[in-house]
Amino acid sequence: MSGTPKILLQARGVARAFGEGARRRAVLEQADFHICRGEHVALLGRSGSGKSTLLNIIAGIDRAESGVITMNDTDLARLREPARTLFRREHIGFVYQFFNLLPTLSVFDNIALPLQLLRMPEKEIARRVAELLNAAGLDARGGDYPDQLSGGEQQRVAIARALAHRPALVLADEPTGNLDAAAGRRALKLLVGARDTKDAPGLLTATHSREVARAADRVIVLDGGRISDGGGDKQEQLAW
């Protein structure tokens, strides 16, 4: 990484609780953290600690009850529909543990869909998708349907789809959680490899995997609903 790191996303005091009345339980209480441009941050935490919840809030598919999340000078928490969706469409890519490819579209069309939503000309779409397929090592599989691919291959398609529109931030929720070690490494390589390009996206990966954490530039930990933005030392955090 070169030059002074510029801040891409800044979160302050993000809080979220679920349930009603007596059964109400705070999952996030005070999440403070930041992500720089092109930076790869790993989000660690016990199962049920609220990692997915946090990612959902950033993606704008769930809402924080309080707190501020700014990205590109936009306060995400304050956006309403459809502005939130349009923001996500343009600036955010998402990778799930369970791939979530559209079973009704071919591999090619799965990757092309976000581009089309952004009204990219069809020619450019074709070029871009071919590029991504190549990077994913799936050149020959563009015409196949998701149910004809292995789990690892499906995840690489999902990653290619998340990267297709060159988002500023990619959110990945356990991207390797459902894959064996070799397939996981391959997917991770594709995801992290995207940062070699000029306009590398920021990357926030929620994970249990040491290997993923080790590949990150920095690690933040969600514990008891809190993240403290110490900008902490990676090795120290991994000792957790």
Add this chain to the structure above:
Amino acid sequence: MVKDRLALALARRLARHRWQAALSALGVALGVGVVVAVDLANHSARQSFEVSLRQIAGNATHRVIGARGLDERLYAQLQRNGIRRAAPVVEGGVRLRGEFFQLLGIEPLAESAFRGWAPPLNSSAIVGLLGGEDAVLMSARDAQRLGISAGEDARIKVAGAEKIVRIAGVIKSGAGGDGLLLADIAAAQRLLNRFGELDRIDLILNASEVARIKELLPADARLVVPQARNRARAALGKPFQTNLAAMSLLALLVGGFIIHNAARFSVLQRRELLGCLRMLGATHAQLFARVMFEALALGLVGALAGLLAGAWLARMLLHLVARTIRDLYFAAPAGELQLPPELLAKGLALGLALTLLAALLPALEAARAPPQAVARRSLPELRARRELPKWALAGGVAMLAAAALAAVPGGGVLSGYIALFFLLVGFCLAAPLLALLLARVCAPLFGALFGFRGRFALRGVGAGLSRTGPALAALTLAVAATIGIGVMVESFRASVSGWLTQALPGDLYISIPANSSRRAATALPPGFAGDVRALPGVAAISSGRSVEVETAAGPAALHAISFAPKSYASFHFTEKLPDLWRGVERGEMTIISEPYAFHRGLRAGDEVSLLAAGGARAFTVGGIFRDYGSERGALIVARDPYARWWGDDAVSTLGVYFSDGNDAENLTAQIKSVAAAYDARIRVTSNREIRGYTLRVFERTFAITRVLRWLVVAAAVLGIFSALLALQFERARENAVLRACGCTRGEVFALGALQTGVVGLFAGLLALPLGWLCAQLLIRVINPRSFGWTLASLPPVSTPSVYLEALALALFAALLAGLYPGWRTARASPAAALREE
């Protein structure tokens, strides 16, 4: 062309469930088809009814009519006094080859200004008419249909007597004249036995002539405006047609449920897909638009198919509608189907609007599909369940509104139908919650009957309510409609048959066919009544004269009766004055039938004015009696005063009362031979025969109702079929797990059958109270408000078959609908179902 990947992603999943799509299009088609068919049939019947009235009326601005026809010398007198544009008419009904025709006697030389369709004076047809004895013209279309050509002789029946006429020529088709036989006035008078008489004189008058003519008219003649009279007659058919239209809207409503159901499924089945698309940046509006567009496309296909089906069905219905109108109103509409584009456009628009409305909620749901819940299956089901009380509450409010509308005294027919609509929709909204409660109540019973399978099936129905709810409601609606209409028809039949027993106290009725002209009914020969009375065994006779008289509000049927002792008890009054019979015998009072009172807004104590020979005469309404004999209604006065004031002491009907302990058959035979000696046309009918005939006409009137009822049921079966099919798709995985756990195909099939049976059973059970409520509305509100008939509502215990049949129908419909989906499930390979994403 650039492919729209968003549309593709959604549409491909839809295509996998193309049966579903086809069924929902079929639902629209059925709804639209029935509405269009009824609309077209109604329109065509009304149109021909109006045309037949108009072509008889012609361009006349005024018309002179008399208390009992007119003396033909009046025509000459008018002409002498400078009223130039005048045309005399004598008319009467005749039968030719079994079909009803209006024989119209005209003065060809005076006609040209009046009836544009009549052939020109110099045409060979008119020359033929003037030249030959008993020559008539008919329309080319009628002639072709009956295979008659110009120059031929034809046999016609006039008031029961056969006569021969020569078809002098045909009137070019397109001009009009269908259903008419046109004759020179002298020939018509001869054929109808109306020598020297006219029915009316048609006139084209300006204001000064109107003033002048009033002075020329004798006391028993009156100047009227024909348009108003035609409108009044045409309005008579309205309630009947409104009834049909309401039923067709019911079919549309059921169709709406089918589309709604299919649209919901299509959204539920694609929840994950929708969530994923939202995640990738598709907006609410985009998804909403997509789902609406899909529904609209299906709706369009369905509605177009519905138009075709409707036009086809209308041909069949027209026949039934026309026959009913003929039975009820003695008019003869020619049965020609018309396809006015505005009616077709209306059907199309209705279908599309319905589709959009039905797809609205599902489309909103699609737009709201939460992206983070892509994997949370149970969420929508939970929400649907939580919303059940809310829907039920809304339904309750709608039903209260229905009750309020029905209770408002003096409300119109329309408010009655709106109440019915609110009742149906309100109950349907509450139906899913009621079904859930039923499932709770039935759980122990089902457990005892079917073991764990019974409980499993019940739970399945309860859990699947967001899927099965609308289909259940649609089936409930359709079955309730069959109950409501069934009970109404049964109550009607019971009322009519009870009334017949009471209203026909005589043992025999004697009449002479009176269909030649209502204004001057044929009479029984003088002396005949006395001979019958003199026969040993005859205890009493009543005699009557039925004619058409003029009132201030147009023509009305008047029966002048000399009562037999038993006659008095044959009337059941809904309201009456205390000294009623004395007033009637003295000629001060008239009694009127319920429909007559209803149409004219009359009550006991009001006054009506009838045109008698000496001029208008006022009668007090002494009572209003039940009568299902005529929808137009009738007035009754005593015969002696009638004979005096109308100068008519002829008798057209006799009621014969046997003394007790006589051989009825022998006596009947004697009376028949007396009658035959006088005139072969005299008809002697037993009390029982009249009752049978009246009930047959009654059955015919409701034949069309039955056809529509089955169409509504067919739509509901379609709805439940599509819902069950979709449910089985949905449950494919669950069933695959069951199979994997060792259930046999038979067991899986039986489980499915049990589940669908439960849906049918519940729909049937819920339909029982709803059907009863519908029947109450039809009997107590809609019928009185549209016909003026009070019906006695039959309690469920006296029509158990209607309710039991409905229950069986619901069960059968559900099981039939569940057959194919069940078979598919049982046959499906569990491995494939488990592999599926």
